[in-house]
Amino acid sequence: MFDSWESTVAVVVVILIAYAVVLSIGAIYWTYRDVRGRTRDGWAQAVSVLLVAIFNMPGLLLYLILRPHETLNEAYERRLEAEVLMREMPEERPACPGCQRPISEEFIVCPQCRTKLRQPCASCGRPLDLNWTACPYCATPSARAETSPPASSAAQDGPPPPAEEPTAATSTSSISAKSPTPSAAKE
């Protein structure tokens, strides 16, 4: 009677120990696979596996709290998406020649560095490119065309534009006046 009771306890204890061993081996193996998907750092991998091997379930809990949030695959996909976005951005939006921040085609000055980008038409008020000599919408000659004689306007280097213009805007406008394609001059 007493003997059989003792042996029953022994069997239960053996089963519990076997269960715990299988569980901890499973936890160690799962941690090993999980951490390899999250970091390439050998030290971090070893510490994570040792943490679970020594402390078992509390170690596993600690690992779940401390492990890197992203798997390597997720990080790779996020980098890929960011690269695609970076490649598409500059072609869609023009940049300010003064500070390189994105600007709109309609801006007259850069809202960040106040570089003069365009001038409003004297008649209809639409934004005109600084090297245009007439408004394309209402055919009014622009202020730039009025200040210099039309015969020499194509080949001018010298005559300085109005004094209130910032230097960055005057240099870009004189460059683009000489070369027919401003985008080619930038490259």
Ligand SMILES: [Zn+2]
């Ligand atoms: Zn700017």
Ligand SMILES: [Zn+2]
């Ligand atoms: Zn106009």
